[in-house]
Amino acid sequence: MQRAVLVKALMLATALLASAPVAAEIRIIQSPGGRVGPFLxxxxxxxxxxERVVIDGPCLSACTLVLSIVPGERICVTKRAVLGFHAARSVDRRGRFYAEPEASDAVLQAYPGPVRDWISHRGGLTSRLLLLKGRDLAAIYPRCR
Known part of the structure; x- marks a missing residue:
């Protein structure tokens, strides 16, 4: 009788594992950004x-392009999540930064509406870093479970 119970338990466990969705995820713990191409x-x-994207720390600059590429329903945020936005810029041969207004406009338009609105209500993309976090961020993306 114990053997029959054990066999039934193993069959049930196997059935549950087979029907359970795979929980693959990418976790962003800390990204200062960088060149746009590799992030794209x-x-x-x-x-x-x-895969689902869990933003679990600072995701700055080019890292925020995740919002434009991965569907929003596959993105969640933790309490530690911070998104940092600024205008696009390039570096010349002498190491000096210069603004790229057309690229900034394209990036802003690619962000989801609520993110675009949040940025616009804070003066748009400029050389100043805008940080989206806490309640403002949780109003746009769900907390990870």
Whole structure:
């Protein structure tokens, strides 16, 4: 009788594991940003993979492009999440930064509406870093469970 109970328990456990969805995720713990190209490539792969993105720390500058590429329903944030936005810029051969207004406009238009509105209500994308966090961020993206 114990063997029959054990076999039934194993069958039930196997059935539950087989029907459980795979919980693959990408976790952003800290990203200062960087060159746009590698972030675009990475987030395109994440979008195609179907993985969920957990923002669990600072995601600054080019890292925020995740919001434009991965569907919003696959993005969640923790209490530690911070998104940092600024205008696009390039560096010349002498190491000096210069503004890229057309690129800034394109990036702003690519963000989801609520993010775009939040940025616009704070003066738009400029050289100053805008930080979206806390309640403002939780009003746009769900908390991770």
């Amino acid at each position: 490539d990475l987030f395109e792969k994440v979008r195609e993979s179907g």
